[in-house]
Amino acid sequence: MKILTHWLRSYLPAISVSDRQLADDLTLRGIAVEGVFDLPDGNGSLFEMDITTNRVDAMNHYGVAREAAAIYDVPLPTLDLTLPTPAAGDAYPVRIEAPELCGRFTARVIRGVTIQPSQGEILSRFAALGQKPISNAVDITNYTWLAMGHPTHVFDLDKIEGAIVVRTAHKGETIKLLDGTEKTMLGDELVVADEKKALGLAGVMGGWDSRVTEETKNILVEAAWFDPASIRKSSRRHGLHTDASHRFERGADLAAAAAANALVSKLILEVCGGTLHGELTDVVVPAQEAKTAKRAPIALAVSEVQRLLGTTTDGKGVTAAVVEQYLTALGCVLAPTGEGAYDVTLPSWRLDIEREIDLLEEVARVYGYNRFANTLPSFAGGVVELPYEAPERAVRSTLLAAGFTETISSTFASEADSVTFAGGGVPMGNPLSEEAGNLRPSLLPGMATMLATNLNRDVSDVRLYEMGTRFTGSTVTIVEEPSLSLGATGGARATALVSEADALFYELKGALEKLFARFRVSAPVYAAANLPTWVEAGRGATVFLNGQVVAVIGELSQAEAQKRKLKQAVWLAEVNLARLFAFPLRTPLAHEISRYQAVERDFSFVFPDTVEWSAVEAAIHGLGIAELLRITPVEIFRDPKGKAVAAGHYSLLTRVLFQSQECTLREEELSAWSASIMQTLETLGGKLRT
CATH class of the missing domain: 3.30.70.380 (Ferrodoxin-fold anticodon-binding domain)
Known part of the structure; x- marks a missing residue:
């Protein structure tokens, strides 16, 4: 994210610190400035920002200005959104047919515009930010999200047939997008349409057929709020990552839609000419508004803030006045409920704040972590060893001695891998991607990926193990179990009794038997029946200890090996540690060394x-x-x-x-x-x- 300091200072003329000091102060408050670059002709600096994904409110100039205003305790002026009185006419009809995916949709008609290349301040700021100009009306929509963060869109009004309809796509429906590509819908994507056709992929990219061109005379300005998970799914599915999707899929501000529409309309009237026709159309879904812009207040006690944050370097501590100052500056509304207690109404743009501890973190962040004294929390009692500490230590020491290296893989897995290696997994409601949409039901997908990574980097002889948690059950009830995976590839050595093709099986089998020998169990029993589908036919075994299944060992099937582009045999094993750890460890006995010759x-x-x-x-x-x-x-x-x-x-x-x-x-x-x-x-x- 790039931020211009002269744009920031246009909102906060009272700030007198240098750009370098401003960068340092923002960074110390979690709004990281990774680079400061001086601009020519006294135009200030360009900040290269690293804004974390939960802070979508700070991915714009006004949002960063809000942070700076809180730090320096200066007033932040509201945006000028005044518009002339519109000409008589009906508000443009809008119908939301997918209220679970679209919580708000605003629309405004502007007639008699002139579309031409951008000039003046918009063009100069675009040049400094490396933003490509297109045309004045389109550039204004991009300028608006750079200014205040909310994505907007403009349609050629004369290319819209009937009302705006926000709906899910029809299966097989095609949309030609602004980048010239044609996408075929699967049927659950959210689209903005008219009465006859889809106009664009909602929250991701507008459509080619309704785009604004030099011939456009009448415009429909749109600003909306879309469900983050829906936008993320559409964006990933069709391989599109846009400035709009980047913000919508992280949680945009539902309350900002009308303001963004007004700002775009104001700038279009100033730059492109034209007149407003009819009032603003503003369709709001109450259920979505209740979950976002109108969440219930959070109770906050100053005593809890002081208890958790501790003392400050000046010895004064965080007072009630400090709490009120910072939270108010960040957009919260504090209603006293007693001495040092408040009901805090949250700002609509901070969806990442959900609990009292989040408010406490905001106070500490803006106050400055460097201003708190370095003190250790009080502690009473002794160190207690966790129940699985001893057996886990035995696993590590045994496998390290056997030549295996410990690794850590992702706790997420794809739906396909979940089915292949465990028959299914627990889907997440808000996954990072389709490739990581489930909590892993097995450690084996991660192990196979790590072995493939080594092979792709010309490391052909690999022995790895991982201890971690696997997840089963459902989204309602998730069961966590400790598990162990082993992987081996390359370096197989034939002996008089074992062929090279089978050597890795016996190597893994030997490592498992060394491990089982650390526990008080009978000798393991191997059976070749009922093996999972990831095991190559006839190339694996189920391992029983005291009559119950404890492990599976096998060669990765050819189908899975080809999917991962593996060019040599890979052997995997997974151990149910919950069942293994149910057996007690063997107690080593020390004998006196004999003085007599062996x-x-x-x-x-x-x-x-x-x-x-x-x-x-x-x-x-x-x-x-x-x-x-x-x-x-x-x-x-x-x-x-x-x-x-x-x-x-x-x-x-x-x-x-x-x-x-x-x-x-x-x-x-x-x-x-x-x-x-x-x-x-x-x-x-x-x-x-x-």
Whole structure:
């Protein structure tokens, strides 16, 4: 947003500070000035502003002037909106057929105008702001939102057939817009139309067929208020982001429509000539007005302001007089209800103020956060560990040790991803975009996106995990659950028992089993049935712990991989942490380190492929040898030609470690244990390899 200081000062001639000081003071009050650029010929400065999305009221010169007037305690004059007496005639007919989407619509007829290029102050200010001039009448509408923030539009009156009708579009209806593009409506967009055709996409862009040209002689001036969510949907759907949509979708001022119409009309009469015909048409939807311009007052107690804001650097604190001064300057009306208590009627242009704490923040902001003393709040009691702190710490330490990096993704997801990864999600009433329209029902869409981002930046070997919240239920009742997602791609290494294509599955499976081993649960059970649609057929498993589903692991399907333009296999897993955390953590036990020497013994056996390592390990542990500390698979070997090791078999070198806490082990003990191990492995179907 660009602001001209000489335009600001035309509203506030009493301000004597320099432009640089004005920029600093505005920035300290949350109206950030990111750059100050001197203009030639003594025309002041150009402010490059960064106005947050909730402060649409400050996205114009008069709005910034209001902030400056509050800071410096100078009066802000009202805009001159006086108009000549109109010629006799009926007000132009307007009909709102979508009252839930259009809360107010004003219209005024001006006849006998002359359309030509802009000159004078409008042209010079446009040049300083980098605003493209079009024609005097159209430029005045743009000048008005730059001045006071409310978007307006002018129609060629002679191209309108009958009354103005504000309605939803007909499915398949086409509109040629001012940028020359033709848009086909889906049926729920809001349009401004006449009795026969749509004239423009409401709140976004006017139509080509009713535009003002050099031949235009009669004009209809429009200023309205449209529902923010509706404008955002239309803007995103048709790929249009205009100055009007930028303001409407953030919440315009319903009460400003008539004032904006009057300002445009006044300037058109001055610049384009012509005469007013008929009174202003002003159609207001009471339900929308009650939610915006006529909201109920908010109770405010000065004692609460003082309690929460604390002491000031001058030691005086925020007094009732200060509260009244700043809130009144910002447009609030304070009605005393007792000593130090008020009912505060909110200004129509500040839809971001909803509660007492918001008013308190406004007082602190205008007073200046830098003027409050640096004090810590009082605290009583001790630090209490959250219920999930210990298991979450176990998850982090385990996965970091396994080579995974922790990440954080967005808590929003698209409708398509919500359906694909969880069967549906919780839609938001006011989403940022269609790509982020749901609260995420799963962490997997975010994980898939992060893996794709790494691959697109030539990072081909990635191991990530994320702990976060997933959301289920409905917009009425939202259920939040802790969840864990893991993702792996690239760097797969084949072994004698595992192919390269399957290596990532076993890597993720191993990471999950290391994690499950931190809890008091039985060994996980894997099942390949009832897998979600995002898993490639035959390439995943559902994980059960103590009889209940705790996790899903699988390769991302080809359809999803192509949608994300992934050129290599991606494996994902999601763990229901609420169910996992229901199991207690295992308590580590520390043993005294033995003073006696440990002894290793190796056993090389050939086994059929049907014998798994878990069976070998369990059989050796089943011997109950107290001095047996560790069993390790050292080497697995296959012979593709079937000479050294027969086809369907593999050679396994197993190393065991013996150590006693009480004495040095004797050779006869070691021999006896070794013989027992060999006999056990032969019983499993193994054959000693010589």
